[in-house]
Amino acid sequence: MDMSESTKLVSKNSWLKKETLANVVETIGTPVFVYNEERLLKNGQRILNAAEKSGIRNAIKLFIPFFPNSNPYLFQPLHNIGMGAMIQVPAEHTILQEFGVDKFIGSTGHLSDSEIDTWVDIGCPIFLSSLSEVEYLIKKHPTEPIHVRFDCLSSDKPGVKYGQLSEFRQLLKSFDRELDSFELYCGSSISAEEMAGFLEQVFMIYKTYFPGVKAIDFAGGYGFDYEFLDQESKHFEWDQYFRSLTETVKRHNVPDSVEFWFEPARDVFADVGVLVLSVERLVRQPGANQLLIDGSRVLMPSAKMKNRAHNVLFFDENLNELPPGDTEAMLRGRGILRHDQILPGMYQIPDNIKPGDIAVVLDVGAYCATQHMEFLNIPGAPEVMIDQLEKTKLITKRAEDTDKWRNLVRATAAS
Numbered sequence: 001m002d003m004s005e006s007t008k009l010v011s012k013n014s015w016l017k018k019e020t021l022a023n024v025v026e027t028i029g030t031p032v033f034v035y036n037e038e039r040l041l042k043n044g045q046r047i048l049n050a051a052e053k054s055g056i057r058n059a060i061k062l063f064i065p066f067f068p069n070s071n072p073y074l075f076q077p078l079h080n081i082g083m084g085a086m087i088q089v090p091a092e093h094t095i096l097q098e099f100g101v102d103k104f105i106g107s108t109g110h111l112s113d114s115e116i117d118t119w120v121d122i123g124c125p126i127f128l129s130s131l132s133e134v135e136y137l138i139k140k141h142p143t144e145p146i147h148v149r150f151d152c153l154s155s156d157k158p159g160v161k162y163g164q165l166s167e168f169r170q171l172l173k174s175f176d177r178e179l180d181s182f183e184l185y186c187g188s189s190i191s192a193e194e195m196a197g198f199l200e201q202v203f204m205i206y207k208t209y210f211p212g213v214k215a216i217d218f219a220g221g222y223g224f225d226y227e228f229l230d231q232e233s234k235h236f237e238w239d240q241y242f243r244s245l246t247e248t249v250k251r252h253n254v255p256d257s258v259e260f261w262f263e264p265a266r267d268v269f270a271d272v273g274v275l276v277l278s279v280e281r282l283v284r285q286p287g288a289n290q291l292l293i294d295g296s297r298v299l300m301p302s303a304k305m306k307n308r309a310h311n312v313l314f315f316d317e318n319l320n321e322l323p324p325g326d327t328e329a330m331l332r333g334r335g336i337l338r339h340d341q342i343l344p345g346m347y348q349i350p351d352n353i354k355p356g357d358i359a360v361v362l363d364v365g366a367y368c369a370t371q372h373m374e375f376l377n378i379p380g381a382p383e384v385m386i387d388q389l390e391k392t393k394l395i396t397k398r399a400e401d402t403d404k405w406r407n408l409v410r411a412t413a414a415s
């Protein structure tokens with residue numbers, strides 16, 4: 001980036017440009033989630049480049065989970081670089097197809113017989129989570145491939161447990177069937193080093209029980225460090241991880257034909273999004289000052305729930321960055337409840353902060369807007385995409401103030 005480009009940014013720690021932020025605040029208002037297409041592609045490409053460097057690009061497929069950011073507009077750019085989507089319910093398939101996505105895997109909870117029938121009709125690989133689900137599939141849909149989730153590393157997700165692997169192998173044998181692929185989720189927010197540690201266990205399961213599989217799906221859980229401000233240091237070390245994968249694959253003589261599937265969400269989406277808020281009042285009081293902003297915990301409940309202290313940048317009304325001062329405050333939302341803070345804990349805020357200033361919460365592209373809660377009757381925030389030409393596009397409208405009651409059945413004169 002040259003100097004003139006970098007001076008256009010609101011801060012060296014964000015991709016957000018001053019002119020864009022001014023435009024979004026003026027035309028759409030706050031609170032608003034803003035996503036950046038260029039950053040999204042960069043995050044996707046970082047993974048593909050790491051795979052290329054490690055020499056396993058041809059064996060790798062990516063299916064980005066839809067539920068951590070359920071805005072289909074984010075899946076179009078990912079589709080353009082060859083990535084598919086991981087889905088959980090059939091409606092996600094319908095909406096993403098409308099947006100051009102054409103590669104899917106389904107990774108759901110336990111399924112009823114009729115739900116299995118529905119997924120077979122949809123026609124994408126679906127990971128089943130129990131022996132009885134597999135038995136139903138084999139009997140009712142004997143030509144369908146068999147994909148199964150193993151819950152062998154104590155993630156406590158629905159899945160066939162480690163102690164059931166022999167029985168499962170026996171079940172397949174009794175129907176003269178082979179497993180096509182298995183998915184194995186290693187946990188959440190795991191470093192490249194720890195992930196590499198799990199590889200050995202995954203390949204032991206592969207070799208011992210199912211050496212005939214065509215694909216191994218490593219699911220998600222790739223760590224993203226919210227504490228870092230620097231835009232590169234936050235990310236999972238894909239280079240290091242793929243080097244370990246390549247080395248393990250060679251050591252276990254895994255044939256070239258076996259594919260490796262990945263379902264990263266946090267690492268792909270987190271720093272693609274910011275939440276822009278307006279400062280409304282600083283309430284000074286003994287104990288804890290309250291910086292009232294026009295958001296609420298319900299706009300992205302998991303930040304507080306998971307104790308995720310996202311970095312926040314502050315700006316005056318001319319969008320000059322305000323450095324944090326000596327004043328500490330909680331970021332107080334609009335609701336009455338004592339726990340309506342949008343972020344956990346205390347923040348150092350600029351000493352001269354005033355109504356009309358702007359707060360930008362970083363790294364809210366994953367597990368944030370998608371979790372909006374209707375509790376407290378506070379409507380959801382709009383979502384905006386900044387495309388690669390720096391054009392601002394509204395992709396989700398601001399919810400109406402009466403949104404909570406949109407499905408209420410109102411009495412009509414005739415009823």
Ligand SMILES: Cc1ncc(COP(=O)(O)O)c(C=O)c1O
Binds near residue numbers: 065068185264
């Ligand atoms: C099966 C599965 N795959 C992928 C993911 C995405 O994980 P992450 O956002 O940590 O990459 C999840 C998250 O819960 C998951 O359950």
